[in-house]
Amino acid sequence: MSGSTARAAHIVVVGAGIVGAACADALTENGFHVTVVDTAGVGHGATAAGMGHIVAMDDSEAQFALTKYSRDIWNALADDLPRAAERVACGTLWVAADDEEMQVVAQKCAFYRARGVRAEMLDSRQLAAVEPSLRPGLPGALLIPDDSVVYPPPLAAWLLKRACARGAALRIGIKVSRISDVGVELADGGKIACDMALVAVGAQAKALLPEIQLRPRKGHLVITDRHPNFVRHQLVELGYLKSAHGSTGDSVAFNVQPRATGQVLIGSSRQFDNNRAEVDHGMAQRMLARAVSYMPGLANLSAIRIWTGFRAATPDKLPLIGPHPTRPNVWLATGHEGLGITTSMGTARLVADMLCGRVTEIPAAPYSPCRAGQIDARSACATAPSALAAIGGAGHA
Numbered sequence: 001m002s003g004s005t006a007r008a009a010h011i012v013v014v015g016a017g018i019v020g021a022a023c024a025d026a027l028t029e030n031g032f033h034v035t036v037v038d039t040a041g042v043g044h045g046a047t048a049a050g051m052g053h054i055v056a057m058d059d060s061e062a063q064f065a066l067t068k069y070s071r072d073i074w075n076a077l078a079d080d081l082p083r084a085a086e087r088v089a090c091g092t093l094w095v096a097a098d099d100e101e102m103q104v105v106a107q108k109c110a111f112y113r114a115r116g117v118r119a120e121m122l123d124s125r126q127l128a129a130v131e132p133s134l135r136p137g138l139p140g141a142l143l144i145p146d147d148s149v150v151y152p153p154p155l156a157a158w159l160l161k162r163a164c165a166r167g168a169a170l171r172i173g174i175k176v177s178r179i180s181d182v183g184v185e186l187a188d189g190g191k192i193a194c195d196m197a198l199v200a201v202g203a204q205a206k207a208l209l210p211e212i213q214l215r216p217r218k219g220h221l222v223i224t225d226r227h228p229n230f231v232r233h234q235l236v237e238l239g240y241l242k243s244a245h246g247s248t249g250d251s252v253a254f255n256v257q258p259r260a261t262g263q264v265l266i267g268s269s270r271q272f273d274n275n276r277a278e279v280d281h282g283m284a285q286r287m288l289a290r291a292v293s294y295m296p297g298l299a300n301l302s303a304i305r306i307w308t309g310f311r312a313a314t315p316d317k318l319p320l321i322g323p324h325p326t327r328p329n330v331w332l333a334t335g336h337e338g339l340g341i342t343t344s345m346g347t348a349r350l351v352a353d354m355l356c357g358r359v360t361e362i363p364a365a366p367y368s369p370c371r372a373g374q375i376d377a378r379s380a381c382a383t384a385p386s387a388l389a390a391i392g393g394a395g396h397a
């Protein structure tokens, strides 16, 4: 592409989940010409299956940076979000089960406060007062008041509506079968020429880019009928991080969410090497037993639906955001594991800033697909042509 052309670069975003939708929104806002393609529809995939907890997480500095950055963007948009997004500014309570976990509460509190996140320690009495349905005698919790919950599918639709209002084209019911350096090839034999393809297909990215080290990680969720005020915050056991960040084995954790409808959403489970969508009843029972052990009254509520979804897990638990190391004009926005609803917004800003040649607001290197261990060794980063150089500034209007 020539630097003198006035034509806006054409980017095909493959995937209309929350990540593809957020990227389409940010790219059109920056003057790019965007086409979004999805096999299933807007906000399907993990976006429809996820819990919608918008959360600043502290498992690593890089994870914290992206979740906090993204959470702040969501919070700034709070008044603009559609009612259908069912945002509830309920905050998170990280619940301690014993005195040892209370020490972790104190450490987490210090971590968050040192980085400008509001955090408050609750003792046993305060916890019982704000969440009376928890089992008696729990020693306390950490309150992160500025976390929230949303219903993700309408958010994806809203972001894409904004992108389409700026000229984005949306092509639903179309499967991308191959990506080349000049465009995407479709399962029906068609092609869409473009300057760059952005792969935002979540856990299915390996089907298009087999060299990526990405594994689907199955999760179950259960929703009850309406019981307003039964739960008032997103409640997560402190052991959740162990469940979320182990790399092997099946795990469950107490993770319960109040919905704007008065329903209670109950999670969560994690399984590798089970790529079938059907419910694993043994795993669901384990998950529910864990939840009831923290909140005995849950056993009296009626569950009305159970479903599964697949998180896109990378080896180091961080997403892949940026140019593919060896495929020219192919960028990635995938690998968000259990945080993609939250981190979609930060991902989109990083992608847009990098493509526009701007300094990113948080360092982008920790999420670069070039980092060690993310791409099969035969695709060495050293041989990578610079996709950014190929597109940045040239086609961008």
Ligand SMILES: Cc1cc2nc3c(=O)[nH]c(=O)nc-3n(C[C@H](O)[C@H](O)[C@H](O)COP(=O)(O)OP(=O)(O)OC[C@H]3O[C@@H](n4cnc5c(N)ncnc54)[C@H](O)[C@@H]3O)c2cc1C
Residues within 6 Å of the ligand: 014, 015, 016, 017, 018, 019, 020, 021, 037, 038, 039, 040, 041, 042, 043, 044, 045, 046, 047, 048, 049, 050, 051, 052, 053, 054, 055, 174, 175, 176, 177, 200, 201, 202, 203, 204, 208, 218, 219, 220, 221, 268, 308, 309, 310, 311, 312, 333, 334, 335, 336, 337, 338, 339, 340, 341, 342, 343
């Ligand atoms: C049980 C569970 C609970 C979760 N809870 C939370 C939470 O509380 N907070 C949070 O932040 N995150 C949570 N997540 C994670 C979050 O849901 C995901 O990280 C996020 O939805 C990923 O969005 P995505 O757009 O990358 O992928 P997806 O939503 O999976 O979208 C990918 C899209 O690509 C399309 N596609 C795939 N292949 C092709 C192809 N070849 N051609 C065209 N289109 C294609 C699919 O149809 C799909 O629409 C949870 C996930 C699960 C499973």
